[in-house]
Amino acid sequence: MSRQNDLFKKTVNQLLHNISLNMSLDDIIENDSAIAKQLEVSRSTARKTIEHLISLKVIIKQDSQRIIACLPTEQMYFDLQDVGPPKEEQVEKYFLDAILSGKIKPGDHFSELELARQSGCNTIAVREFLIRFSRFGLIEKEPRSQWQMKTFDRAFVDQLFEVRHLFEMHALSRFMSLDDHNPQWPKLQQLLDDHRTLKKHLATKFQDFSKLDQRFHDLLQAAYPNQFIHQFYEIISFVFHYHYQWDKGDERERNTVAINEHIEIISHMLLKDLMGATVSLERHLSTAKRSLLNTALYTKSSE
Amino acid sequence: MSRQNDLFKKTVNQLLHNISLNMSLDDIIENDSAIAKQLEVSRSTARKTIEHLISLKVIIKQDSQRIIACLPTEQMYFDLQDVGPPKEEQVEKYFLDAILSGKIKPGDHFSELELARQSGCNTIAVREFLIRFSRFGLIEKEPRSQWQMKTFDRAFVDQLFEVRHLFEMHALSRFMSLDDHNPQWPKLQQLLDDHRTLKKHLATKFQDFSKLDQRFHDLLQAAYPNQFIHQFYEIISFVFHYHYQWDKGDERERNTVAINEHIEIISHMLLKDLMGATVSLERHLSTAKRSLLNTALYTKSSE
DNA sequence: TAATTGATTTTTAATAATAAAAAACATATA
DNA sequence: TATATGTTTTTTATTATTAAAAATCAATTA
Structure with missing residues (x-):
C-alpha cells in the first residue's frame, strides 16, 4: 500500500462545497490555475479534482470551456471520517x-x-x-x-528554575531600562488593567489566567527577543502544562495567588521601581517553584 | 534490496581475528553464549557467525563439541571497505x-x-x-x-552572547561561593598551572588551547551542573567550531590572547576576588564576541 | 504572444517487503 | 536439573515500491 490520497479527497469535497455554495447550472468554472490557488493546492491536484468532477458529470466540457452540468449531491462527497488529524x-x-x-x-x-x-x-x-x-x-x-x-525529580526542577530565575531577572532589568517613550510601557499598563479586570471576575474566569500569564512573560521578553531564551520558555511552558494537567484541584487558588503577584510586579515596574519589582518577581518565582514541586512530589508519591 | 548484514560480516572478521590470535589447531571453542558476550552481539548473530566458520571449515563439529580445524586465512575475511561509517x-x-x-x-x-x-x-x-x-x-x-x-547575523551573535554572558557570570558567582575545602579549588589551581605550562610552549602547541578552554568552562559549570545550561553550551561550542574552521589564520594570536585572559580570571578566582574575576571575565567575553563577529563578517563579505 | 491547457517529469510521503539481529522458547545432553 | 544447543518468533533497520502532489515542459488557443 502506498500513501493515502487524502489531499485529493479533501480537495474534491472542498470544490463540491464551493460549487454548491456559489454557482448555479451552466455557469462556467474558472481556469485551473485560479482554482488551484483558491483551494490552496498545486495545479496538478486541482486538475485531478476537476477531472474527477467531470467523471461525476457535475462538470462537462463544452468547446474548451467547462460548465456546471448538475449541482453536487450528498453522495458525491468523500467520507473523510477515517482520515483524522495529521x-x-x-x-x-x-x-x-x-x-x-x-x-x-x-x-x-x-x-x-x-x-x-x-x-x-x-x-x-x-x-x-x-x-x-x-x-x-x-x-x-x-x-x-x-x-x-527521565525522572522528573527535585534536581530537574531546581535546574529549570535556576535558569528561569536568571532569564526573568535579566528580562526585567532590561525592560526597566527602556526609555519612557517606548511603546512597551502602554502595553504593560494595558496588561495591568486586564489583570485587574480578570481579578474581579476570577470566581468564574480563573482559567483565563494562563493567557495573561503567557502575555506577561512574552511582554517581558518582547523588549529584547532572544531565540535561545525563547526556546527555553517552550520547555518551561511544556513542563508546567504537563504537570498541572493532573492537578486541577487547586488551580483556582494557584491562579489567585499568581494574579496578585503579577499585579504587584507590574505595578512596581510602572512606577519604575526596579528594586520593588525585583523583590516581587523573586517572590513570584519562588511561589511558582514551590507549587510545581508540590505537584511533582504529589504525583510521584501517588504512583 | 533490504538492509546490509554488516554486523554479521564484522562479527565474522572479529571472530576470525580472535581465533588466529588466541587459538591453535584442535582447540575447543567456547559455548556460543560466551562467544556472543565476547563479541558483544546477540547469541543469534554469534551463532550465525560460528555456522559460517563451520561452512568455511575453520571449525568442525565433533561429538557436540566444536574444534578448530584450520586456522583462518586472508581470503576468509570479508571486505568491509565499502561498509563505511554509520x-x-x-x-x-x-x-x-x-x-x-x-x-x-x-x-x-x-x-x-x-x-x-x-x-x-x-x-x-x-x-x-x-x-x-x-x-x-x-x-x-x-x-x-x-x-x-538561517542567516548567521549580528542578531544571532548578540543573542548567543547575551545568554552566554548570563550563564558565565552566574557560574562564576556560584563557584566563588564554594567553601574553601571544596575539591573544585585544587582543580582550578591545577588548571591555572596547566595554562601557564601551555603558555610557555605556545609557539608550537597553540592548538592545545581548545582543550584547556573546554576544561575551564566545564570546571566553572561543574560546581552546579545544570542540564539546560549544558545544552546551551553545546550550541556555543558548535558555533565556535563552525566558524573558526574557516579562519585558521589568526588562531595563534587568538589563543594567546585567550590564554592570558583565562590566567587573569583564574588568578582572581583563586584569590577569592569576585570583583576582579568578574571584570576579567567580562573582558574575556567581549574579546570572544568581537572575535566571533569578525570571523562571521569576514565570511559574509567573502561570499 | 500571453495565458491556458494538456502531458511529462520530479519530488515527496507513505506503506510494503525483506533480511538482520535480538529475544523467546524448546529440546537435548551432561 | 542446570546449562548449552537448536528452533522459532518478534522486533528492528533498511531499501524498494507506489501513488500523491508539485513542478516543469510543450502545445494550443484566443
Whole structure:
C-alpha cells in the first residue's frame, strides 16, 4: 500500500462545497490555475479534482470551456471520517496523554514500535516526534529504538528554575531600562488593567489566567527577543502544562495567588521601581517553584 | 534490496581475528553464549557467525563439541571497505562540511533528498539528523522537506552572547561561593598551572588551547551542573567550531590572547576576588564576541 | 504572444517487503 | 536439573515500491 490520497479527497469535497455554495447550472468554472490557488493546492491536484468532477458529470466540457452540468449531491462527497488529524499530532497527542495519565512514568522505558502501534502511526512518525521532543530533556534515546522517560525529580526542577530565575531577572532589568517613550510601557499598563479586570471576575474566569500569564512573560521578553531564551520558555511552558494537567484541584487558588503577584510586579515596574519589582518577581518565582514541586512530589508519591 | 548484514560480516572478521590470535589447531571453542558476550552481539548473530566458520571449515563439529580445524586465512575475511561509517555520522560529516565550505550558505534553501543523494544516505537518516540538528537554531524546517539555513547575523551573535554572558557570570558567582575545602579549588589551581605550562610552549602547541578552554568552562559549570545550561553550551561550542574552521589564520594570536585572559580570571578566582574575576571575565567575553563577529563578517563579505 | 491547457517529469510521503539481529522458547545432553 | 544447543518468533533497520502532489515542459488557443 502506498500513501493515502487524502489531499485529493479533501480537495474534491472542498470544490463540491464551493460549487454548491456559489454557482448555479451552466455557469462556467474558472481556469485551473485560479482554482488551484483558491483551494490552496498545486495545479496538478486541482486538475485531478476537476477531472474527477467531470467523471461525476457535475462538470462537462463544452468547446474548451467547462460548465456546471448538475449541482453536487450528498453522495458525491468523500467520507473523510477515517482520515483524522495529521500523524504528527496524533503521536503527540497520544504520547502526551500517556505521560499525563501516568501510563508512561518517570524512569520507564518504551519502544518506538510500541508507541507507533498504540497511537496508530508508523514508526517513522513516532521516531521523528520523539527526536524533536527530546530537546525538552524529558526523554533520552537508548540503543535499538528504545527510549527512557527521565525522572522528573527535585534536581530537574531546581535546574529549570535556576535558569528561569536568571532569564526573568535579566528580562526585567532590561525592560526597566527602556526609555519612557517606548511603546512597551502602554502595553504593560494595558496588561495591568486586564489583570485587574480578570481579578474581579476570577470566581468564574480563573482559567483565563494562563493567557495573561503567557502575555506577561512574552511582554517581558518582547523588549529584547532572544531565540535561545525563547526556546527555553517552550520547555518551561511544556513542563508546567504537563504537570498541572493532573492537578486541577487547586488551580483556582494557584491562579489567585499568581494574579496578585503579577499585579504587584507590574505595578512596581510602572512606577519604575526596579528594586520593588525585583523583590516581587523573586517572590513570584519562588511561589511558582514551590507549587510545581508540590505537584511533582504529589504525583510521584501517588504512583 | 533490504538492509546490509554488516554486523554479521564484522562479527565474522572479529571472530576470525580472535581465533588466529588466541587459538591453535584442535582447540575447543567456547559455548556460543560466551562467544556472543565476547563479541558483544546477540547469541543469534554469534551463532550465525560460528555456522559460517563451520561452512568455511575453520571449525568442525565433533561429538557436540566444536574444534578448530584450520586456522583462518586472508581470503576468509570479508571486505568491509565499502561498509563505511554509520549513516548517522556520514550525513553529519557531509552536512557540516557543506556549511563549513560554504556550499550551503546562510539563507540558502536545501532539500532532504538533495542532501541524501550527495551524502549517500537515505532521506530518513538525513531528516533525523536535521531534526536533531535544528535544536542549534541554525536551520529551520519548511514545508515539503525543505530546510533553510538561517542567516548567521549580528542578531544571532548578540543573542548567543547575551545568554552566554548570563550563564558565565552566574557560574562564576556560584563557584566563588564554594567553601574553601571544596575539591573544585585544587582543580582550578591545577588548571591555572596547566595554562601557564601551555603558555610557555605556545609557539608550537597553540592548538592545545581548545582543550584547556573546554576544561575551564566545564570546571566553572561543574560546581552546579545544570542540564539546560549544558545544552546551551553545546550550541556555543558548535558555533565556535563552525566558524573558526574557516579562519585558521589568526588562531595563534587568538589563543594567546585567550590564554592570558583565562590566567587573569583564574588568578582572581583563586584569590577569592569576585570583583576582579568578574571584570576579567567580562573582558574575556567581549574579546570572544568581537572575535566571533569578525570571523562571521569576514565570511559574509567573502561570499 | 500571453495565458491556458494538456502531458511529462520530479519530488515527496507513505506503506510494503525483506533480511538482520535480538529475544523467546524448546529440546537435548551432561 | 542446570546449562548449552537448536528452533522459532518478534522486533528492528533498511531499501524498494507506489501513488500523491508539485513542478516543469510543450502545445494550443484566443
